[in-house]
Amino acid sequence: MIQQIVDETNKYATKKQLEKPDDKWRNVTFSEIRAYLGFQIVMGIIAAHYFDMYWYSDPMFSPYGIKERMTRDRNDKISKYFHVADTSCSTARGQPGHDKLSHVRPILEAVRAKLMANYKPHRETTVDEAMIGYTGHLRFKQYMPLKPTKRRIKVWVRADPHNGYVTDIQVYLGKENRDGARVLGNEL
Structure with a gap:
C-alpha cells in the first residue's frame, strides 16, 4: 500500500x-x-x-x-x-458510477480488508453509526446543529459487542447513493 x-x-x-x-x-x-x-x-x-x-x-x-x-x-x-489513487480515469461527478471516495478508496479498502482478516468476531455483531468530526469541504458531510461537533462524516460500523472491535466500515455518502450500496461486507 x-x-x-x-x-x-x-x-x-x-x-x-x-x-x-x-x-x-x-x-x-x-x-x-x-x-x-x-x-x-x-x-x-x-x-x-x-x-x-x-x-x-x-x-x-x-x-x-x-x-x-x-x-x-x-x-x-x-x-x-500527496495522492493515493489515480483518479484520472474516474467517472465525472454527477455521472452514474461516480465514486465520491475514489481519492481514498484504496486505503479504505485496505483498512477494511485488515479489519476483517485480523479478527474473528463473536457470533453476535452490532451495526451502529459513528461520527467523525470534520470541518473541511465534502459533499457528503453531515450537519447536525444539536451535536457538540456540528459537521461530521457519518460512518456505519459493524462491531463485536463484547469488546467493541470494529470488523467493517462503510462511509455514508448521502441518500442519493443508495442504489448499488454495499451493506457492510455484503453486496445488495
Missing part, C-alpha cells in the same frame, strides 16, 4: 510539474511516505496549538520526533502532492 502511495504521489507531482514547475520538489521515497503517514497519526492524537509547533526546537513543545525525520518545508511539499 505504501509503495502505491509513493508511486501515485510521484506521478501526480510529475503531472503538476508540467503545468507549473516547482524547483523545490523532488520525488518522494518509501521511507518519507511512511514517516509522513506516521506524522499524520501523531498530529491527530497530539494536537498542537499551531502547526509549526511540531518543528519547534524546544523539546517541551515538540516531543514528537517529527523534526528529526523531516523538515516542515518537505512535509508541506509532500502534503501538496
